[in-house]
Amino acid sequence: MDSLMDNALMLKVREGDLDKMGLLFERYHRELFGFLYHMSGQPDGSEDMVQTVFYRMLKYRHTFTGEGSFRAWMYHLARNVLADFRQKHKRSAQQYDLANYAEKIAGGLAADEALHKEQELAALREALASLSPDYREVLVLSRFQELKYEEIARVLGTTEGAVKVRVHRAMQELKKFFFSIEQ
Numbered sequence: 001m002d003s004l005m006d007n008a009l010m011l012k013v014r015e016g017d018l019d020k021m022g023l024l025f026e027r028y029h030r031e032l033f034g035f036l037y038h039m040s041g042q043p044d045g046s047e048d049m050v051q052t053v054f055y056r057m058l059k060y061r062h063t064f065t066g067e068g069s070f071r072a073w074m075y076h077l078a079r080n081v082l083a084d085f086r087q088k089h090k091r092s093a094q095q096y097d098l099a100n101y102a103e104k105i106a107g108g109l110a111a112d113e114a115l116h117k118e119q120e121l122a123a124l125r126e127a128l129a130s131l132s133p134d135y136r137e138v139l140v141l142s143r144f145q146e147l148k149y150e151e152i153a154r155v156l157g158t159t160e161g162a163v164k165v166r167v168h169r170a171m172q173e174l175k176k177f178f179f180s181i182e183q
Contacts, residue, residue, distance in 0.1 A: 039082055135169065138166045
């Protein structure tokens with residue numbers, strides 16, 4: 001139901017009702033930040049990229065047809081913004097700001113539980129960072145952003161079957177890296 005509502009909102013934006021973009025921003029800016037942060041490892045850069053994605057949504061609103069989901073279209077734009085960011089910064093090494101994430105997950109947990117969660121998160125981030133960008137992208141979209149395989153296929157311009165295979169292979173690689181870090 002939300003996807004129909006999102007599509008309707010974006011169609012209104014397309015028709016010139018730019019105030020509706022604020023609703024979409026409120027609904028998706030955190031989710032989009034999470035995706036861009038997981039893919040780039042740059043908190044400040046991710047904030048900038050979120051703004052750029054929403055700017056491009058306005059600039060290219062005429063390209064939104066309402067067919068397919070708004071989220072798939074949004075992530076397609078986000079991938080382009082991310083590619084531009086990488087080209088501009090030419091950084092291959094991933095550097096994650098674990099302190100911010102540790103604070104978020106620790107809220108209210110006992111100190112030893114928080115430390116254990118922080119260590120697990122650090123190991124997972126390290127394993128995720130060691131994956132190829134293609135594998136990391138499908139895992140972030142499917143597991144963290146909870147996009148359906150059909151939506152991911154639209155974002156990546158491929159088939160649903162190819163996405164399933166890529167996610168499976170990425171999970172195998174992640175397990176291999178994660179368990180090698182744990183030992």
